[in-house]
Amino acid sequence: MKDRNATQDRKIPVHVAIIMDGNGRWAKRRGMPRTFGHTQGAKVVEQILEDADEIGIQYLTVYAFSTENWSRPETEVKALMNLLRRYMKSSLAKCAKNNVRVRVIGDKSVLAEDLQESIEVLERETAANTGIGFQIAINYGGRDEIVRAVRRAAQQGLLQDPDRIDDDVIGGCLDTAGIPDPDLLIRTCGEQRISNFLLWQLAYSEFYFTDKAWPEFDREELERAIDAFNHRERRYGGLK
Numbered sequence: 652m653k654d655r656n657a658t659q660d661r662k663i664p665v666h667v668a669i670i671m672d673g674n675g676r677w678a679k680r681r682g683m684p685r686t687f688g689h690t691q692g693a694k695v696v697e698q699i700l701e702d703a704d705e706i707g708i709q710y711l712t713v714y715a716f717s718t719e720n721w722s723r724p725e726t727e728v729k730a731l732m733n734l735l736r737r738y739m740k741s742s743l744a745k746c747a748k749n750n751v752r753v754r755v756i757g758d759k760s761v762l763a764e765d766l767q768e769s770i771e772v773l774e775r776e777t778a779a780n781t782g783i784g785f786q787i788a789i790n791y792g793g794r795d796e797i798v799r800a801v802r803r804a805a806q807q808g809l810l811q812d813p814d815r816i817d818d819d820v821i822g823g824c825l826d827t828a829g830i831p832d833p834d835l836l837i838r839t840c841g842e843q844r845i846s847n848f849l850l851w852q853l854a855y856s857e858f859y860f861t862d863k864a865w866p867e868f869d870r871e872e873l874e875r876a877i878d879a880f881n882h883r884e885r886r887y888g889g890l891k
């Protein structure tokens with residue numbers, strides 16, 4: 652059931668993007684290894700996807716692994732890749748049941764081949780689903796995405812006439828082509844920066860920062876973010 656918590660005039664953001672920060676700190680505080688925080692974080696992702704769908708959010712995008720995250724210790728990178736592997740395989744049935752359409756954004760070409768294959772299967776098998784769009788950013792960097800988009804545009808012969816290069820040309824070559832820009836960006840665990848996430852797409856998004864670490868994030872906090880969004884006045888550079 653969609654929109655069951657929406658009061659009559661509460662706006663539900665169409666697209667919510669999330670920087671899931673604080674897994675490591677949350678685990679350390681409990682005397683556990685950082686990877687425990689990531690495992691817990693992956694469970695929260697699944698719950699929040701269900702909550703977002705129930706609330707009536709149409710697109711959810713999460714930052715799972717950045718182009719910079721390769722510099723973490725090898726054991727942590729391995730643990731994160733294994734979590735993503737497990738997710739791609741285990742969520743197929745659930746996505747079918749819940750009508751979820753998955754798209755992985757980022758440069759997939761350097762990921763392990765088996766992971767690339769399971770991503771391809773999950774994207775293909777869920778492509779015709781009509782429910783919530785779930786974007787997972789893996790080996791993703793906003794600048795890298797723009798560079799790849801420009802390269803793609805050049806390869807498609809779209810840059811030959813400089814006068815015809817516009818937002819739609821570049822936007823249409825991004826990994827997120829066809830997906831509306833996020834209305835709301837949430838970042839957990841206190842930092843207030845965008846860390847190379849969706850640089851192009853966040854141009855007019857509202858930002859919501861919470862001190863909660865990602866493994867502690869829950870529906871209540873998501874509702875709080877939506878309430879805050881409802882108190883913002885979006886002007887898109889114009890006057891009101």
Ligand code: FPP
Pocket residue numbers: 671672673674675676677689692693696713714715716717720731734735738787865
């Ligand atoms: C940031 O916390 C979190 C990450 C770099 C990884 C996020 C990945 C997941 C939650 C798992 C993704 C799983 C699915 C199913 C999409 P941090 O490690 O930087 O924490 P810290 O700032 O406290 O060190």
